[in-house]
Amino acid sequence: MFLVMGACAVLVWRAVDLHVFNKTFLQNQGDARSLRVDTVVANRGMITDRHGEPVAISTPVDSVWIHPEIYLKEPQDLSSLAKLLKLDASKLRAKVLKRKSREFVYLKRRINPELAKQVMQLEIPGVSLQREFRRYYPMGEVGAHIIGFTNVDDMGQEGLELAYNDWLKGEDGQQRVIKDRLGRVIKPVALIKQVHPGKELRLSLDRRLQYLTYRELKRTVFKHRAKSGSAIILDAKTGEILSLVNQPSYNPNNRRNLKGSRYRNRAVTDTFEPGSSVKPFTVAAALESGQFSSRSIIDTSPGRYRVGQSTIRDIRNFGRINLATVIQKSSNVGASKVALAIPGENLWRVHNGLGFGMSTGSGYPGEVEGVLTHSAEWREIDQATLAFGYGMAVTPLQLARAYTVLANDGVLLPISFLAQTAVPQGERVLKAKTVRQLSNMLEKVVTGEGTGSKARIAGYRVAGKTGTTKKTSTDGGYADDRYISVFAGMAPASDPRLVMVVMINEPRDKVYYGGEVAAPVFSKVMAGALRLMNIAPDEKDYQSVHMAALGENK
């Protein structure tokens, strides 16, 4: 009797001992043999254009890895695995044996999920998959500079992938799972940390315009054997970037053997002297000062003008001309005389107000601010040359932004790479009246008598300005054989919707004038863009002819 009770007591004590006193230890030991924490990999967010078309997508891939210790307990033939993975069977065996003390050895990274499934069907002990994501860019070279790319670990390295990395990247989750002795997941048990997939990013970009811009810019850079080129289209009403292209470019889906210079988004990170393309802003300063009106006459004869030690030249003697003709014929002498007639401070204030020498607010990594020195530091010659765009440095994006002021009744908008839901708060920098007068002058540039006649578009009124800049040579002066050709403009001129800047760096063919090299790109791309965006032609003659056909009266 006592014996039985004694035995029972011992058993009960043992049970209590195991359940109460050693519980934690034993449970930990048991769990350690079956429970594992698994990482749930978060998907990186998709990047789309303004219409929701994908421009960067992550697709799942699997990496095959092996736990050599588990495998070596019951080794199997690896030849079928090697065949699936297109690896050499003997090398594979050697690799596993060599690393037998490790717990994690990659056999092959980033294979497609279908193949991975076949690998798992071989049921080789110790072989597992790890989910990873690979980034694909359906536009390839076309959108490379805006979007940028990610590295092997799916982190943004360049462009908007870098700028919005935190928004896109998402957060890996963790869950507790039960695994069998071969390391296969039997079932998930509990959630430790919720996985947060990356968020989607909608750009202001329009894939169609982007392609159009890319095609024409590439063609032109190739044709003129130019060193590089950039082109930008902005929405005049919102400051959104609709397309932005640089040449040379690269394919973000395959970045092997690539030079760093191709990665650079030159439209945002490289500056140049804008030349005559900023003459309208000199005229704007003149009109705003009240000292000049659209009827003012400037004497530019004899086509030369001496300022201090230097001489400013026109291509020929234009004689006595008004402000509109200064712009239309791109007279350096006229622009300099106007600039020297008004206080330097006024000239500086207009340029500063247009955003030169400061960031555009685009948030693009590596954006530069350009150079605009304060009028207090100017000598007379500095003030004169600034009138036709020398002695300052701007990015193509800054130039485009300044032109949106002319397209937007004198209001400067922040620039955005992301689709905007509302029109952002702008800042008035020029009077609406000044802008109207300037717009009329800029339309004269794009006529048969102007320098930008090749920017014309059938059916539409176009306003714009050409620019041809000599590049500085290594010895300090300006080179006579290296140029930058620019065209900046907007359409339709009656109520501008699109602003575009084309910049071609060092065209090495016979022609180099902005009106010859850059203006045709503007014309071709803008014509296509206006059509794609369903913007009605605004040219009077055209309207009367083609609407009369319907018997309409307008």
Added chain:
Amino acid sequence: MNNKWILPLLGVLVLVSALGVVFAKHQNRKLYAELSELQKQRDTMELEWGRLQLEQSTWATHGRVEKIARQKLKMRNVDYDKVVIVK
């Protein structure tokens, strides 16, 4: 109520509550397993969707569309002289 019943009653209640905990825990695991299964399904579908989108946008690359339109289908832009505007 006398004290005689309190203890066994509490004992039974403890037992019931203990069983309840076991049951809840079991339910929790079962439901979590189900949830994971559904999440896995959702993920697979999402991935499939991503793949299809990728495929679609690759086929719809403007360069490719333009080439087919111009070369195979012999399409071209309309001359502006032939456009009539309807307002």
